[in-house]
Amino acid sequence: MTTVIDGSGTLRAHCLLCPNPGPMTLSGTNTWVLREPGADRVVVVDPGPQDERHLERVARSVQEQGARVVLTLLTHGHPDHSEGARYFSELTGAPVHAVDPRLGIAGEGQDATLTDGQEFEVDGLHLRILETPGHTPDSVCVQVGADDVLLTGDTVLGQGTTVITEDGLGAYLDSLRRLRDLVAASGIRALLPGHGPICPDPAQRLTEYLTHREQRLEQVSAAVAAGAQELRGVVARVYGDLDPALVPAAESSVRAQLRYLAARGEVPAELARS
Template sequence: MRIDGSGTLRAGCVLCPNPGPMTLDGTNTWILREPGARDVVVVDPGPHDERHLERVARTVQEQGARVVATLLTHHHFDHSEGARYFSELTGSPVHAVDPEHRIGGEGLEDGRTVEAGGLELQVVATPGHTADSVSVLLPADGVLLTGDTVLGRGTTVIMDGDGGLAAYMDTLYRLRDLARTAELRALLPGHGPILTDPLGVLEGYIAHREERLAQVIEAVRGGAATPAEITAVVYAGVDPAVLGAAESSVRAQLRYLTDRGDVDGLPLEAGEN
């Protein structure tokens, strides 16, 4: 299996046909395998789309391999909903941070090593997009599977009350350091194309977040007093399909700025769910 643009032999992608404003081209289901080995690890089987899940299982079978572990990067349905059916198809246990999403599997604690047929993966806790978000490092190829923590296009949504911006900023700084120390060659996102400049992408994500925070502060100082009013200023012209997500991001940013002491005197609504 080869990823165009990255040169790796250990990862392949089956794209789920669920495109949309929040999923971009669809969910990337990653198939990880040591060359020549029989055992395979699948990351993010996707939503409950039986044709997609059967196609992933068939792809593995046609290579004379078997799925021995399925990993979930986080609980959102477009990554996890199909896990039970996929487990029934393949007999694979499902490992996840959230116990409710495990199927005969174990937790994905930070630093845990997952091995399969000579393949070695490392779990990296990356909370922010959700509290249970993890990324998966494939050291042999210098690639990191990022789920929704880093997308192939655009930036991810931070939902207030599940993850949070403080955790997400810490995650971005951690991943930036990892990009340097592990000499990452590519990021394999849960949606969108492969990113072959990990350090540049992560630095861009950090800069983008700081820019958004500055825009929120400016909007507040300009008189915007509720999340809806701030959203109208900061995300002017946003696609109505993602307006709710934008307002949730504003709430997360307000909470972060309030905790940091950068804004005060906001109505209660601004800092609550």
């Protein structure tokens, strides 16, 4: 279990790691349990995949603290974050809120659809939703006000870089810039990702992410200029030797970059459709 501690030594964010490690999930999915110190109501972010033992462990850990889950939030709809949400709702009785209405499970008289800027107050725990599309169209981050931390889902990972949707690079760059501006303006002191360790230097991490994307765009442009005429050829020039398990993710990212560059007239449109 990973714990985030505020300046007074009290605890607000606890991470329970789901045992689903892999090339795309790193050490596993981080399920975040948010609780104002001394409160008996908690919020869970990303219960994880349909792993009943993990979901029951999360529910049990809350009960053992003398608390109960009153709200579950999904940072996006990928199964490793959301597939277990329905079972978790059955375990806890808590509604599930998500951008995608198909994933929401509303309580009585509630709308379970997350929107940009939406705020939640749970026994003094203040949360704010930030839409950050790019990894998926429905990606959000969750700001925990009192601790000045940001739960980033898969928008920013604890290590490495994330995959983006094939039409999502422009939106993703805007999301990164939005988070960078928020960190500068609000003093966000840590990023709590959906996979991997906590990022203790948000400004540096977001700068690294933006720089990485800019460098990748330059590499893709150079690969096309050097004669690569199809997606696989660009991937081979940009990534070189690559773990076969990561090839689909690399192809998805390169396709997104080609579409972004094609929209700007910098590579042939037909290449972006390859």
